[in-house]
Amino acid sequence: MEQQFIAWLRERLPPHPLLQLGPGDDAAILRMAGVDGCVITVDLLTDRVDFILAEVDPRRIGRKALAVNLSDLAAMAARPLAAVLAVALPKKGAGELAIKLYEGILPLAERYDLAIAGGDTNTWDGPLVITATLLGQVTVDGPLCRKGAMPGDRILVTGAFGGSILGRQFDFEPRVREALLLNRRYDLHAGMDVSDGLAIDLSRLSRESGCGAIVETDRVPIHADSVRLARQQNDGRTPLDHALGDGEDFELILAVSPSEAATMLADQPLGIPLTDIGSFGDTPGLWTRGSDGHIEPLAATGWEHAFE
Amino acid sequence: MEQQFIAWLRERLPPHPLLQLGPGDDAAILRMAGVDGCVITVDLLTDRVDFILAEVDPRRIGRKALAVNLSDLAAMAARPLAAVLAVALPKKGAGELAIKLYEGILPLAERYDLAIAGGDTNTWDGPLVITATLLGQVTVDGPLCRKGAMPGDRILVTGAFGGSILGRQFDFEPRVREALLLNRRYDLHAGMDVSDGLAIDLSRLSRESGCGAIVETDRVPIHADSVRLARQQNDGRTPLDHALGDGEDFELILAVSPSEAATMLADQPLGIPLTDIGSFGDTPGLWTRGSDGHIEPLAATGWEHAFE
Numbered sequence: 001m002e003q004q005f006i007a008w009l010r011e012r013l014p015p016h017p018l019l020q021l022g023p024g025d026d027a028a029i030l031r032m033a034g035v036d037g038c039v040i041t042v043d044l045l046t047d048r049v050d051f052i053l054a055e056v057d058p059r060r061i062g063r064k065a066l067a068v069n070l071s072d073l074a075a076m077a078a079r080p081l082a083a084v085l086a087v088a089l090p091k092k093g094a095g096e097l098a099i100k101l102y103e104g105i106l107p108l109a110e111r112y113d114l115a116i117a118g119g120d121t122n123t124w125d126g127p128l129v130i131t132a133t134l135l136g137q138v139t140v141d142g143p144l145c146r147k148g149a150m151p152g153d154r155i156l157v158t159g160a161f162g163g164s165i166l167g168r169q170f171d172f173e174p175r176v177r178e179a180l181l182l183n184r185r186y187d188l189h190a191g192m193d194v195s196d197g198l199a200i201d202l203s204r205l206s207r208e209s210g211c212g213a214i215v216e217t218d219r220v221p222i223h224a225d226s227v228r229l230a231r232q233q234n235d236g237r238t239p240l241d242h243a244l245g246d247g248e249d250f251e252l253i254l255a256v257s258p259s260e261a262a263t264m265l266a267d268q269p270l271g272i273p274l275t276d277i278g279s280f281g282d283t284p285g286l287w288t289r290g291s292d293g294h295i296e297p298l299a300a301t302g303w304e305h306a307f308e
Numbered sequence: 309m310e311q312q313f314i315a316w317l318r319e320r321l322p323p324h325p326l327l328q329l330g331p332g333d334d335a336a337i338l339r340m341a342g343v344d345g346c347v348i349t350v351d352l353l354t355d356r357v358d359f360i361l362a363e364v365d366p367r368r369i370g371r372k373a374l375a376v377n378l379s380d381l382a383a384m385a386a387r388p389l390a391a392v393l394a395v396a397l398p399k400k401g402a403g404e405l406a407i408k409l410y411e412g413i414l415p416l417a418e419r420y421d422l423a424i425a426g427g428d429t430n431t432w433d434g435p436l437v438i439t440a441t442l443l444g445q446v447t448v449d450g451p452l453c454r455k456g457a458m459p460g461d462r463i464l465v466t467g468a469f470g471g472s473i474l475g476r477q478f479d480f481e482p483r484v485r486e487a488l489l490l491n492r493r494y495d496l497h498a499g500m501d502v503s504d505g506l507a508i509d510l511s512r513l514s515r516e517s518g519c520g521a522i523v524e525t526d527r528v529p530i531h532a533d534s535v536r537l538a539r540q541q542n543d544g545r546t547p548l549d550h551a552l553g554d555g556e557d558f559e560l561i562l563a564v565s566p567s568e569a570a571t572m573l574a575d576q577p578l579g580i581p582l583t584d585i586g587s588f589g590d591t592p593g594l595w596t597r598g599s600d601g602h603i604e605p606l607a608a609t610g611w612e613h614a615f616e
Contacts, residue, residue: 020345025453025455027347027348027383028348029347029384029451030346031344031345031346032346036340038340038346039336039337040335040336040337040390040441040443041334041426042392042393042427042439044395044428044439046430046432072334072335075334075335076333076335078335084349084350086351086352086441088437091614094614118350122352122613123613124354124356124357125356126355126434127434129354129434131394133394135348138337145329146332146334208332304311305429305430305431306399306431
């Protein structure tokens with residue numbers, strides 16, 4: 001049955017100019033002439049951590065597995081090239097599940113002109129695991145890294161934050177086009193995508209850049225989902241708390257000079273808002289301005305894998 | 309603790325000329341100028357299918373995760389370039405387990421001059437899953453594919469088969485150097501590595517090449533482990549049965565013309581034996597010669613993932 005699934009998949013994979021040899025051999029071969037800087041990223045998603053298989057259409061899980069990696073390419077301002085996928089499927093219903101996962105994967109791959117170069121399809125007695133490795137290409141505008149923010153730089157973000165668990169964690173659009181456009185048009189010092197949480201991810205970007213960050217919390221763009229979630233949960237966490245710590249927003253954090261920030265904010269070149277939420281500073285750590293105007297620590301809330 | 313593990317790993321990863329940007333950012337960047345044909349392969353290993361975590365040193369599991377992918381690069385006659393790894397760790401003892409896995413991965417990566425370009429380290433309530441994606445480079449001698457065997461070609465294999473479960477499934481040496489040497493020196497028509505079983509994998513190579521294969525079963529090189537395993541299990545399966553169907557030998561199957569086969573067998577250019585075990589033919593399927601000299605079907609034994 002594994003071979004039947006592979007045959008099903010090989011029929012459905014569109015040809016792609018990058019694929020010198022597609023899936024079906026021991027490995028695929030990609031035509032990479034002209035690709036100097038090759039960006040590579042991998043993400044592994046597990047049942048009950050990144051999705052709940054019993055509660056969600058597997059097509060959305062397949063889509064998410066690809067989309068989180070596309071978001072990592074966006075974070076590097078890289079152009080998507082190719083993907084390989086590996087899955088561990090629960091034995092019961094494995095064939096049907098594999099097909100549904102790929103029904104979510106294939107349209108998104110096509111949308112971003114991503115060659116599906118192969119995969120590894122396994123069954124086991126455990127829960128669903130899906131992992132994707134993506135290759136991308138650094139453009140002539142260079143890569144966007146976490147290192148490079150300078151004290152005095154402004155913190156710009158795309159879109160709005162919080163409450164992604166209400167559905168955006170699956171259906172978000174990775175900011176690939178936005179990152180490529182901004183990197184082409186403006187001088188970006190540093191950037192990353194928000195997967196674990198705006199606060200924790202901003203603290204990571206600051207640390208890699210050897211500086212700190214001061215967030216004007218009243219300027220953080222709060223998604224309507226944050227408001228809905230805070231109301232639903234009614235546990236004392238505010239919409240701002242959700243925006244700072246929920247994660248899986250897959251928006252971009254960017255570091256740019258104050259003058260470039262002013263230009264970008266005036267241009268608003270994307271279909272989604274660009275917002276200035278504060279500045280990078282000399283003092284390491286994450287900070288905010290208290291009600292009295294003084295600087296005080298801001299918790300780096302967000303998701304971290306527990307190691308017991 | 310996830311961040312502590314990543315810090316531990318970043319300290320231990322040797323610098324590598326391929327790494328323009330190593331682990332720690334949203335993605336890594338590889339210097340790929342000059343790499344035209346880029347080979348890419350992924351394998352996912354799960355507890356109780358590919359190893360039993362409770363019974364084996366995790367260093368051997370980490371090593372195996374890399375080695376099975378190196379074997380896929382060998383199967384393409386590709387030079388190893390870089391790897392990314394993703395793991396789902398059981399929460400309890402996750403930090404210690406992650407370190408041990410990498411203690412098995414790093415020496416093998418160094419041995420094959422493989423850049424460790426990054427990874428994704430997760431914890432969850434499920435069993436251990438480890439996946440590696442490897443990139444390799446097609447050499448000037450071209451890739452070795454499953455397609456290309458011609459009726460009349462001889463079937464050559466490296467090494468010996470069967471009984472890998474007694475330990476070789478972890479400690480095997482991927483045939484990277486052997487494949488590169490043979491591909492440089494001889495005209496190889498097709499090739500693959502034996503992961504699922506000599507019989508099933510040979511049947512796959514034949515099918516991709518549009519021909520069949522006739523195995524002279526008395527010539528199949530039987531590993532001493534096959535004999536030991538047949539004796540231990542005493543279930544009626546012979547050492548030959550184990551050699552044909554056990555899998556995880558990670559030896560090479562090659563298709564070459566009769567004259568090239570004669571040269572290779574006379575040269576014996578490897579430190580391990582090259583053996584002629586039969587020929588490719590016009591009739592699709594897997595065949596052997598019965599005791600009366602007539603051709604009869606040979607079962608394509610080996611491992612296949614069960615889809616229920």
